[in-house]
Amino acid sequence: MKYREQFPRQVRRDDVWIPTRDGRTRLHARIWRPEDAETDPVPALLEYLPYRKSDWTAPRDAQRHPWYAGHGYASVRLDIRGHGDSEGTPGDEYDAQELADGVDIVNWLAAQPWCTGAVGMFGISWGGFNALQIAALAPEPLKAIVTVCSTDDRYDNDVHYTGGAVLGIDMLAWAGTMLAFASRPPDPANVGRDRWLPMWRERLDALEPFLHTWLAHQERDDYWRHGSVCEDYSALDAAVLAVGGWNDPYRDTVLRLVEHLPEDKVRGLVGPWSHQYPDRGLPPGPAIGFLQETLRWWDQHLKGADTGVMREPRLRAWINEPVPPATSYDVMPGRWVGEAVWPSPSVTWDERPLGSGGDPVLVRSPQHTGLDSGRFFPFGNASDLPPDQREEDGRSVCFDSAPLQTRVEILGRPRVRLRLDSATPRANVIARLCDVAPDGSSTLVTRGVLNLLSRHGRDQAVEWTPGTYEDVEVELTGIGYAFPPGHRIRVAVSDSYWPWVWPHGERGQLTVVPADSALLLPVRDPAHDEGREPIRFEEPEQAPPLPVTYDQPADPRAERLVTHDVAKGEWTLEVDPNYGGSRTYPDGLRYEESARETYRIRTDDPLSATAVSEWTIRLRRGDALWNELGDDHGIELGDDHAKGHGNDWDAEIVTRTELRATSADFIMDSRVEARANGETVAKRAWHRTTPRTSA
Known part of the structure; x- marks a missing residue:
């Protein structure tokens, strides 16, 4: 840099x-x-x-x-x-x-x-x-x-x-994050010491959790x-x-x-x-x-x-x-x-059947399938991306190609077409595209989700008639990737993907006909690059960084922690989104931030799914902070915040957002507590239910 x-x-x-x-x-x-x-x-x-x-x-x-x-x-x-x-x-x-x-x-x-x-x-x-x-x-x-x-x-x-399908992991997590973010006060250094608290009270009085609105429109x-x-x-x-x-x-x-x-x-x-x-x-x-x-x-x-x-x-x-x-x-x-154009003539569709005959296969994944999905929003952190997919593949039904004889390069959005039947009127289907190396390791290339209720259009919910077969298509997210010779291309199909996808209220199963199902790959011809100038970019350049001091905890907690209660059959995923943690700014502002997301589900019960987002944010400036931190955090107070001026400012927000469901309704509970210099400014709590129309 x-x-x-x-x-x-x-x-x-x-x-x-x-x-x-x-x-x-x-x-x-x-x-x-x-x-x-x-x-x-x-x-x-x-x-x-x-x-x-x-x-x-x-x-x-x-x-x-x-x-x-x-x-x-x-x-x-x-x-x-x-x-x-x-x-x-x-x-x-x-x-x-x-x-x-x-x-x-x-x-x-x-x-x-x-x-x-x-x-x-x-x-x-x-x-x-x-x-x-x-x-x-x-x-x-x-x-x-x-x-x-x-x-x-x-x-x-x-x-x-x-x-x-409802995004279990970010429908809840981002709603909880924005509840905390919208609760933060203005800075008295910018709006004035006589205005910040009335402005903050006005904001807190107007709060409405986003989750209520989002789940009202399924x-x-x-x-x-x-x-x-x-x-x-x-x-x-x-x-x-x-x-x-x-x-x-x-x-x-x-x-x-x-x-x-x-x-x-x-x-x-x-x-x-x-x-x-x-x-x-x-x-x-x-x-x-x-x-x-x-x-x-x-x-x-x-x-x-x-x-x-x-x-x-x-x-x-x-x-x-x-x-x-x-x-x-x-x-x-x-x-x-x-x-030069998109869609490109260098990309052609290669249709690969998932099977050549044989009986239909049953897809009935454990409810905790998806715990190795990785972060929905990779942010540059150490635990963002999906780990080896072998455990996920074992919880799915997999269709593998023969070892590749030549390199296969793809660019665009692969699709998986499935001929299937659902045992329940409501179900999800998830398809993952993986690169399987000769040692058996499985790297996730891309994936896609389809709520079967939306198979005829995202603007409608059409229940499945069990006992009937239909062709459905799962469009995977776009990717540019090269499968090397000797590797296998794997399509892994599941009907659960927690916590990315909120499960329907009834445990079901899918029946897939491999011979009538296929992977469609957007295969790119590398010969298209011959004779073309290589694409280059300059090295990164920026203005000088802001001298912010970030805390380095002696014992940092895990960003992603999976635990399994064997007796209860319950799986728990705890996530620290790690947006930067606590830090001290050169103008004397101390910003402290702690967040935790918790997702629970039992292997055999879709109605056991719960998701919780908890946040604590604290902003401080002034004499008390100076005495606590001082030179150790590089604070250089300007004239407006100089030591001895009595300009202590200490604001704290604590939020909690929880989502769970019955077979008929989503249930939402949220709360906010805001404090200024140790005194409570506002306490708010919400309890809402909304019918499950599509999810």
Whole structure:
């Protein structure tokens, strides 16, 4: 990693309040821009998030916003209404208010004297989502976006549902996370010591757990169509650079965008990465010079320069070389390939029957099948990726190819077509594609889920008639991968996948006819690369890092811990999401964060499934903290927070969210307790039930 201290233009930073159209609410922004932008205006770039620019994303922000400013842009980091230091109360994710505010900000930025009138948006995950969604609203100044690890389909490619099935692991976990995040107070250093507590009380009074809303919409309805740009790709007029990683669950969005947007409006880039910006150097690598690559995008579309970025292939993708199974890789071996069009003529469909005859096979997996699924959102941590799949394969029905005689390279979304019958009206089917080495180790390549109720469309729930056979197709998530000679290609089929997929209320079984079932592989011809210039990127470059001190526990707890109560037949998975833990900032802010997710299920009982998310967050600043930590944590207090000024601030939030189910209903319990300087500010609790219409 190269840290750049000198830039073509000198940079200043300002914290500003930006008005919205209601005239009552101001949003808080941090703006880095060239010092001479008043006389030599620049385009503006907006990153728009609920994740708190003053602390949670501050280290990441310091890597990129000053870098963009030094290269001739006003780079803006904005807190969404009701989050961080912005006024107002938090709403649902990507709600109409959030998007309207975003349009207001784009227009405000374009009107500033230091702005040329051209605006871009960028972001990862939430920020990538609303960049796409605001672009679909087409504010005139918004000319280009960079959307990273985001989705065009909020129902079937987000944290709520997959293949029409409830995502047990992230439906609950992300709802619990956002309950904790939305409960955090504004910082008195930014909003004023007389305002922060009333603002916080207003937020806490307005809280409503996301989980209630998400489970009230179990089919693809208008709630999910809102913000899903796949409903009308033609609404996107801004130029779109879509970026993803093969270890991120949203990667299929890149493939869909490059397929459906006009050639002169889109480019796609998919690397081996997790749910992270590609320049951060977090596993798996290799990292690339992503800031330099996006600068080419901005200069092309916001400054009118010919940077050559639109002469790049429509899709640049990484092909993973085979590796032994592991939960983390510093660098994933492989190579870059380019496709001028997508779908590509270099990719053809290879249909491989799962069997040549014989009797149907029964699929009746233990309920704890899926414990080796890995993290839904790999984040660059040590336990993110799925381990050796042999135990999972043993809990599934497997169909193996003969040892391969030649290399088989795939790029795209494999499919598994199954002729099957279900013994119950409601069931899930899960298909995993694995690479089996000669030593028997099994590496997960990709996977897919289908809730059989949604087999005729995600907008409807059609129960199965037991005793009848149908052909169903499970679409797996996209991948670039090379199976080597001597290895076997395995399709593993199960009807359980906990905790990724919430089980239906009745234990059933599937009957599959292998001879009438098949794996469809998008096989890529490497000869397509002959005579082409190799795809290269610069080495990562960033602005100097923010000097944050992270705690290093003497005895860190396990990120993923599986235990088995043999007598009860109960399996427990405990997860530490490890978003960074506790840390101390150079301005004297102490941010402490602890989270734990717990998933339980009994081998033979789908109704035993429970999921719990627990969070504790504490923010502190002032004399008491100085006396406790002092120089050991490198605190350098500015004038506003100097020792002896009596400006102690201590805010703490404790949350708990639980999900369980009967055969008829989902049951949700959530609670929040907030304290300021040891005194309770608010206690809130919710108990909700909602019918199981599709799940």
